[in-house]
Amino acid sequence: MATMNMLQAINNALDIAMAEDEKVICFGEDVGIFGGVFRATSHLQEKYGKARCFNTPLVEQGIIGFANGLAAQGSVAVAEIQFADYIFPAFDQIVNETAKFRYRSGDLFNVGGLTIRTPYGGGISGGLYHSQSPEAYFTHTPGLKVVVPRNPYQAKGLLLAAIRDPDPVLFLEPKRLYRAAVGEVPEEDYQLPIGEAEVIKEGTDITLVGWGAQMEVISKAAELAEEQGIACEVIDLRSLLPWDVDTVAESVFKTGRMIVSHEAPLTGGFAGEIAATIQERCFLYLESPITRVTGLDTPFPLVLEKEYLPDHLKIFEAIRESVNF
Amino acid sequence: MATMNMLQAINNALDIAMAEDEKVICFGEDVGIFGGVFRATSHLQEKYGKARCFNTPLVEQGIIGFANGLAAQGSVAVAEIQFADYIFPAFDQIVNETAKFRYRSGDLFNVGGLTIRTPYGGGISGGLYHSQSPEAYFTHTPGLKVVVPRNPYQAKGLLLAAIRDPDPVLFLEPKRLYRAAVGEVPEEDYQLPIGEAEVIKEGTDITLVGWGAQMEVISKAAELAEEQGIACEVIDLRSLLPWDVDTVAESVFKTGRMIVSHEAPLTGGFAGEIAATIQERCFLYLESPITRVTGLDTPFPLVLEKEYLPDHLKIFEAIRESVNF
Amino acid sequence: MMTQYVHQPSFMTGDEFSIETFCLLNPDGELYEGAEEPALTREHARKLYQAMLATRILDERMMAAQRQGRLSFYMQCTGEEAAVVGAAAALDDADMIMAQYREQGALMYRGFSIDEFMNQLFGNELDYGKGRQMPIHYGSRKLHYMTISSPLATQIPQATGYAYGQKLAGEGHCTLTFFGEGAASEGDFHAALNMASVHQVPVIFFCRNNGYAISTPSTEQFAADGIAPRAFGYHMHVIRVDGNDALAVYEATRQARKIAVEQNQPVLIEAMSYRLAAHSSSDDPSGYRAKSEEEAWRVKDPLLRMQRWLAKKGWWSDEEEATQQETLRREVLETMKRAEKRPPPPLESLISDVYADVTPALQRQLDQLKRHIRRYPEAYPRGAKSLDLTLSSATDSQGEA
Amino acid sequence: MMTQYVHQPSFMTGDEFSIETFCLLNPDGELYEGAEEPALTREHARKLYQAMLATRILDERMMAAQRQGRLSFYMQCTGEEAAVVGAAAALDDADMIMAQYREQGALMYRGFSIDEFMNQLFGNELDYGKGRQMPIHYGSRKLHYMTISSPLATQIPQATGYAYGQKLAGEGHCTLTFFGEGAASEGDFHAALNMASVHQVPVIFFCRNNGYAISTPSTEQFAADGIAPRAFGYHMHVIRVDGNDALAVYEATRQARKIAVEQNQPVLIEAMSYRLAAHSSSDDPSGYRAKSEEEAWRVKDPLLRMQRWLAKKGWWSDEEEATQQETLRREVLETMKRAEKRPPPPLESLISDVYADVTPALQRQLDQLKRHIRRYPEAYPRGAKSLDLTLSSATDSQGEA
Numbered sequence A, B: 001m002a003t004m005n006m007l008q009a010i011n012n013a014l015d016i017a018m019a020e021d022e023k024v025i026c027f028g029e030d031v032g033i034f035g036g037v038f039r040a041t042s043h044l045q046e047k048y049g050k051a052r053c054f055n056t057p058l059v060e061q062g063i064i065g066f067a068n069g070l071a072a073q074g075s076v077a078v079a080e081i082q083f084a085d086y087i088f089p090a091f092d093q094i095v096n097e098t099a100k101f102r103y104r105s106g107d108l109f110n111v112g113g114l115t116i117r118t119p120y121g122g123g124i125s126g127g128l129y130h131s132q133s134p135e136a137y138f139t140h141t142p143g144l145k146v147v148v149p150r151n152p153y154q155a156k157g158l159l160l161a162a163i164r165d166p167d168p169v170l171f172l173e174p175k176r177l178y179r180a181a182v183g184e185v186p187e188e189d190y191q192l193p194i195g196e197a198e199v200i201k202e203g204t205d206i207t208l209v210g211w212g213a214q215m216e217v218i219s220k221a222a223e224l225a226e227e228q229g230i231a232c233e234v235i236d237l238r239s240l241l242p243w244d245v246d247t248v249a250e251s252v253f254k255t256g257r258m259i260v261s262h263e264a265p266l267t268g269g270f271a272g273e274i275a276a277t278i279q280e281r282c283f284l285y286l287e288s289p290i291t292r293v294t295g296l297d298t299p300f301p302l303v304l305e306k307e308y309l310p311d312h313l314k315i316f317e318a319i320r321e322s323v324n325f
Numbered sequence C, D: 001m002m003t004q005y006v007h008q009p010s011f012m013t014g015d016e017f018s019i020e021t022f023c024l025l026n027p028d029g030e031l032y033e034g035a036e037e038p039a040l041t042r043e044h045a046r047k048l049y050q051a052m053l054a055t056r057i058l059d060e061r062m063m064a065a066q067r068q069g070r071l072s073f074y075m076q077c078t079g080e081e082a083a084v085v086g087a088a089a090a091l092d093d094a095d096m097i098m099a100q101y102r103e104q105g106a107l108m109y110r111g112f113s114i115d116e117f118m119n120q121l122f123g124n125e126l127d128y129g130k131g132r133q134m135p136i137h138y139g140s141r142k143l144h145y146m147t148i149s150s151p152l153a154t155q156i157p158q159a160t161g162y163a164y165g166q167k168l169a170g171e172g173h174c175t176l177t178f179f180g181e182g183a184a185s186e187g188d189f190h191a192a193l194n195m196a197s198v199h200q201v202p203v204i205f206f207c208r209n210n211g212y213a214i215s216t217p218s219t220e221q222f223a224a225d226g227i228a229p230r231a232f233g234y235h236m237h238v239i240r241v242d243g244n245d246a247l248a249v250y251e252a253t254r255q256a257r258k259i260a261v262e263q264n265q266p267v268l269i270e271a272m273s274y275r276l277a278a279h280s281s282s283d284d285p286s287g288y289r290a291k292s293e294e295e296a297w298r299v300k301d302p303l304l305r306m307q308r309w310l311a312k313k314g315w316w317s318d319e320e321e322a323t324q325q326e327t328l329r330r331e332v333l334e335t336m337k338r339a340e341k342r343p344p345p346p347l348e349s350l351i352s353d354v355y356a357d358v359t360p361a362l363q364r365q366l367d368q369l370k371r372h373i374r375r376y377p378e379a380y381p382r383g384a385k386s387l388d389l390t391l392s393s394a395t396d397s398q399g400e401a
């Protein structure tokens, strides 16, 4: 065990993956000698050479196009998009190509070796273009897997699983926690399962669901509720596509109430999918409407970021309303 | 009144808009002399000249980038994307630029003059890349409006409204109906409201919600249900962003049951948003879970398209299940 | 590169230099003066021509079949057979080809059988693509031919990535990617060429400049003298070649491959040709171009040119031509009959290959669909067949459980 | 263009020609031999230099303020003032400028006041952008300066579209878009230049080639001799200019504008310069480049060169320099103090401008937020202030209704 922040855990996972398999190749804007603007790829070029860890030109559609081809060839491509806000120029390569590669070729070819890492989320005074949580744009895309870790331990185990997964994975890193989240992380190789949610706190009164950086906020809200005698069950989805309906449904069968929270805008956000699925699965068990606590239906703001974000107080209020429904 | 198919109605709307306002400019791949691969822009170049109706090079990101700039300048840009499946290279220009132009500049600049027209949907043996219904990728994007007509009359009135709307509009045209849908259309100028759903059939037992080409399928299912004595209320959303929650909720207050249907895959589709919103608004009125009848969570198939599509029989079965819940 | 300093402002436009077109055979199939014949064996040259011929005949027959309503859609390579087959013939058979959609000639050259073509065109149970893509979206793993994808230009940066992997693998292979002059307008084109030159990737970018992108003439696609001068923006080797001259295409590609594989450098080839047929079976060119223009190009038919050259060498005869044509036509027709009768891919193919393993959620969706089809087999003849349901049997009538 | 036919294959790479760099002033501020002074009046030349100087000083002060924690983020134009101000000075003030983010000098030249800069930097209630974007995302409708957008290169095809509209409007205006050599790798760059040349659009593409994109040196950004040779791919007028020579930039842009406006033709300008400072306040260049490299460029400081030329003309003096610097520093500091004390934009600005009119759904979201803030004013000091809530007052403690 070692104490690591999330960046170190990610760096460590990449290091292990590259050391183990020379087919693993990391690239993206500024990931070479500089180690990435957040330093997630620090020292990898030094250790594994320029051929396996390198800067690309500044072109996201090219990075993912290149990555798709590289993965189709049989390499294990780990591409970094500098900020999730800048993933959209690569949207066509991801949604029309990455996601459909295996299916359209009848499994003659696949890009299962591809992992796309990208930092997402707000809370860093980043404004419109350094704060977005674009997960819902990808969870509507069969063929992709979408994974989001909440802390350093999860980040390392899930990233190693993503890199070795036989399907392409979009790995969203909560950048607000890059340095803020610190924890014990095994130094050796380990993997955490993709597709399985984790119940991180058990409770009987209400189910709280989220992922990534939002788990911290949700846990804080759960503590506030606890003080009021409300026992919350807290679930980290970890994997949004596919997502673990069973674990969430089991919880709601027990609690009869659910709140889902994410930073992205309400309309069309992934909380809608979860609410729609659970109201169907758990219809007769629901004691109050499923509530979504999310960002507003606006672009991400800057100065009024605090007001915009679905923080612990907003979730706590939603819990109270749900329980008092 | 004249009898028109949907293409003629669209062409007629463009003609009226261009005749009325010389700032209206139509462009896209093959829209010039050829009039577009579906002929929606037939004769416009002839009538209004090459400067106002022209072919662009084959580059969707360029088409929308150009359109954003043109609209910012004060022109009324009507850009065609040849198939909705090919809109993704322009995703960044639409999601990061079009949608956020006014907000980020504090209304110093806006691209409200922009309308993006594009044919979407299946049922034409088009396979993965000529069948997609990408609406949910855009309904998660505040700043955009998303409109889908279901017949020629709607197409003309909504397109004229979209072109003149002060906000950028993504206008999705159900290409399966381009020639198949024929109806009476006023020859003169008229507009239909954006943001308002239309109750196209009243009923008391269950609410059926959809948009675009799916309305035909839904109406057929409603007829089957009628034969079994089930009175369906059928609602065409027409506008997905913003969408008319009040009209849908009013209906569900009355019927206590709802089915939403779209061709796009289930997970992350717009039906999820509708279900999530309505279960919250109408919680105490719901007599059975809200059901979604949609495409499978796969890319769009070809040979087994009939099996994939949410047709009238699948909707009819869902109605029965809902009513018998 | 050291730049020179000047003190009078002057603008360049590209008119300062010109890019020539390399050709070896004139339309009569004779070598131009000063031209050198590439070192092609009789066998190789015949194989090249035969693939061109087979492509032409396949295209003619299948377009006719499409018109008869036997096929939903088709696209011809007609007029561009020299460009695509000539290029394929200059590669190692294990080099990867990543094509756009109009390059069935390259696949034919590599030995994709008429059966294999037909299975894809009819999307039957033997189609490698499991009936998921429209006709002409071929692919073959064993022939190193990447499955075609409709979104234009996406394969170009993918080719750069693929070739980068080949370079690291160190087995001396390269990737050749075909694309049209229209597709070269996409952002992916720029990304691909720039990344290839920066990362020194053994990839050949082969542009078929056939004058049109559907209805859009190349004059409305770009303002420059073709695609070739774009190479200068990447300091990339470039050659322009007469795309109707199979020998010149072969030789240009052979040399390009040497540069790619031996120097780890990308190369751009622009083959000048003409799309003699309609864009696809859905298109009618009379709306946007003159018949006379088509006629002018028809006399430059790449097949005739190659055939004449072969005949002059004594490597091909009129009789052989006649028998081959006859045999090919028959084979196409017979194979087509077989292929169209084959059953469609099984219902399970709806959900397989979305992921490496079928997810439980997808399995549930399929199970539900199966239950539904069992209820209404007449409405889903293909699904019902796959489930072995007898269609005439007593099934639920609509609305009864 | 008629192509020539050749019968020997030969590959070009761009080495066949060279693109020269236009410059007028040497580092000592003297005209090179044979160089002609542009027709700049004393007023105009002083205005140009003063904008460069003001930009330098604003940048120094604000970077210092950022280091003191008064500002969240900052980006300097340092080293590139000649390029951006020189270009702006050659335009008509009503021409549109669509910049990347490092071109505050152009805005300074057009008369954006220090107050206006500060209001944006601090995102206060007077910021035109209503506190929504990070510092340096300026915009001004009255000065025809498009609000900056962070996603790189998106403004380039937008500039093509904007200028197309200007051409139709027929008022003789053009658009100039600035971008870095890094941003020029994006697909949008290719789209923009190609569309501009095909549609004959009066747009000037102004590339600031400053050697780096964050840590990525231009050698890892492209393999060619800079950005300029890309113009040949579009048959576009192109000129390369010494970006540290304000006079040369001015003259090149002036002539480019003539081509754009009089011939309706796009022009590409590549200004060779160097990013003397860090990429932004979040960056530390010592991780990727040598101090010595920076030093070598520091001696080519564009301000010095321009100042020396002005001094030689008798249009500027050391005393003026000293007073101006002093005045500017004071103005920046005083204005900053005012700006940082101003309240933030009102809570309503969270939902306005998403659409032309606030939608009922957004109004409901805001109303709900207001109720929430009233419950917990301490947790949202800005929102509470906007709602005129007294923070110290008796508010609900957590969790009590």
Ligand SMILES: Cc1ncc(C[n+]2csc(CCOP(=O)(O)OP(=O)(O)O)c2C)c(N)n1
Pocket (backbone or CB within 6 Å): B029, B058, B060, B082, B086, B089, C102, C150, C151, C152, C153, C179, C180, C181, C182, C183, C184, C208, C210, C212, C213, C214, C275, C279
């Ligand atoms: C991204 C994308 N945009 C548009 C289309 C529709 N489309 C299919 S083929 C074609 C023209 C392609 O022209 P070119 O690249 O010159 O190839 P050619 O057909 O001439 O061989 C277009 C616009 C597409 N398939 N993909």
Ligand SMILES: Cc1ncc(C[n+]2csc(CCOP(=O)(O)OP(=O)(O)O)c2C)c(N)n1
Pocket (backbone or CB within 6 Å): A029, A058, A060, A082, A086, A089, D102, D150, D151, D152, D153, D179, D180, D181, D182, D183, D184, D208, D210, D212, D213, D214, D275, D279
């Ligand atoms: C689409 C996109 N990708 C990545 C970034 C992150 N980013 C901001 S500035 C920058 C480097 C830009 O370099 P260049 O264009 O040369 O401009 P310079 O900073 O040198 O002026 C990068 C990668 C971004 N803003 N947008």
Ligand SMILES: [Mg+2]
Pocket (backbone or CB within 6 Å): C180, C181, C182, C208, C209, C210, C211, C212, C213, C214
């Ligand atoms: Mg073409």
Ligand SMILES: [Mg+2]
Pocket (backbone or CB within 6 Å): D180, D181, D182, D208, D209, D210, D211, D212, D213, D214
């Ligand atoms: Mg730069």
